[in-house]
Amino acid sequence: MSANRLKHSQSGFTLIEVTLAIVIGVVVIAGATVLYNQAKNGAANSAAQSKVGAAASVIEEFAAKNFGKYPDATQFTNAWVRARPDDHANSPWGGPSGDTDGVITGTALGDQNTAIAAADGNIGAIEYRVATTRTAYSVFDMQTESTKSVRNYGVWIYNGKGEGPNFVMGGK
Amino acid sequence: MRLLPTALALLVAGSCTLGSLLRWESEAASRPPGLLSVPPQTALQLGATGFRNMLADALYLRFVAYWGHQLTHGRNFHNLYPLLSAIVELDPRFLSAYQMGALALGDAGEPLKAVELLEKGAAHQPENWFFPYQTGMTLFFFHDDYLLAAKYFERAAELPGAPPEAGYFAARMYEKGERVELSIATWKAIYLGTDNPSVKEIAKRALANHGIDVPE
Numbered sequence: 001m002s003a004n005r006l007k008h009s010q011s012g013f014t015l016i017e018v019t020l021a022i023v024i025g026v027v028v029i030a031g032a033t034v035l036y037n038q039a040k041n042g043a044a045n046s047a048a049q050s051k052v053g054a055a056a057s058v059i060e061e062f063a064a065k066n067f068g069k070y071p072d073a074t075q076f077t078n079a080w081v082r083a084r085p086d087d088h089a090n091s092p093w094g095g096p097s098g099d100t101d102g103v104i105t106g107t108a109l110g111d112q113n114t115a116i117a118a119a120d121g122n123i124g125a126i127e128y129r130v131a132t133t134r135t136a137y138s139v140f141d142m143q144t145e146s147t148k149s150v151r152n153y154g155v156w157i158y159n160g161k162g163e164g165p166n167f168v169m170g171g172k
Numbered sequence: 173m174r175l176l177p178t179a180l181a182l183l184v185a186g187s188c189t190l191g192s193l194l195r196w197e198s199e200a201a202s203r204p205p206g207l208l209s210v211p212p213q214t215a216l217q218l219g220a221t222g223f224r225n226m227l228a229d230a231l232y233l234r235f236v237a238y239w240g241h242q243l244t245h246g247r248n249f250h251n252l253y254p255l256l257s258a259i260v261e262l263d264p265r266f267l268s269a270y271q272m273g274a275l276a277l278g279d280a281g282e283p284l285k286a287v288e289l290l291e292k293g294a295a296h297q298p299e300n301w302f303f304p305y306q307t308g309m310t311l312f313f314f315h316d317d318y319l320l321a322a323k324y325f326e327r328a329a330e331l332p333g334a335p336p337e338a339g340y341f342a343a344r345m346y347e348k349g350e351r352v353e354l355s356i357a358t359w360k361a362i363y364l365g366t367d368n369p370s371v372k373e374i375a376k377r378a379l380a381n382h383g384i385d386v387p388e
Contacts, residue, residue: 042240064340
């Protein structure tokens with residue numbers, strides 16, 4: 001008699017309740033993950049666009065001091081490092097650099113000079129290319145899927161997979 | 173024994189929901205652009221009593237995520253200005269909101285809205301060179317209005333703590349706006365108005381570039 005009472009008084013979760021809790025939990029976690037990823041990617045894009053804008057400002061500041069002459073690759077590199085002493089080598093997407101942080105390379109490409117700041121296989125790169133012959137050229141912006149005409153210079157960002165350019169800003 | 177089919181049905185339903193959610197995310201790019209919701213002003217005022225900065229921060233995070241997402245998902249920028257306006261009304265000293273907001277609005281093809289936003293900041297902090305300087309940059313980069321940009325840079329240069337670049341930009345904008353005489357006058361004013369040797373040197377070189385010698 002007392003064993004029966006004990007048996008009936010035992011309480012616990014039914015299989016339905018447990019399953020329901022799991023399903024709700026999974027859906028909530030998935031929803032939160034989706035929103036978090038969206039916010040994280042959005043913030044990274046915002047940081048990248050902001051950095052391209054900052055680089056363009058540095059270039060224009062150089063030109064303002066030098067009667068309209070845009071910096072060559074080395075001059076851009078120096079100006080960029082001076083303007084962003086704390087994060088010039090950081091990821092253009094807002095995060096810290098990888099192992100090869102701070103790499104800045106410059107190459108001459110015919111009528112153009114380039115400087116690549118924060119180049120890194122994992123974090124992407126911010127690239128500055130100045131046209132030494134003042135010839136306008138076109139850059140296809142992968143993010144906006146539009147072609148932009150770049151006069152005098154272009155500054156843009158590649159992502160960590162080497163895809164790009166993205167977030168192009170051109171010389172005025 | 174009936175519990176198992178019910179549990180399985182729930183699992184299937186959950187999986188379908190999860191699948192739909194993931195599909196919703198992957199199809200985000202092709203969806204019609206969603207409107208960025210902006211709380212009405214009265215709600216902002218009532219809700220923010222005592223928590224104005226915190227609410228401004230929360231809305232700013234919303235702005236950054238929305239803007240960044242739209243940069244790579246169709247560039248449909250709706251309601252950017254109302255949201256940014258709400259942020260700076262909650263916290264008029266929120267410089268990042270002005271700076272990023274002006275860049276976002278300029279890039280979205282609304283440079284005059286960017287100017288409006290920066291003017292709000294200037295009204296709250298008339299002695300801060302940052303606002304006219306950013307306005308000049310916005311008009312230069314996104315509106316190609318060099319002469320108006322020059323006026324803003326001039327205003328910035330007159331304010332305490334302004335970097336010498338404000339004056340340089342004023343001169344350069346006048347030159348780009350084909351008002352060389354105003355550019356020369358600006359360089360002369362920079363030369364005469366500073367004791368900083370490097371600024372003097374830059375102004376001297378700029379004037380020499382125009383064929384004007386200045387006394388040592």
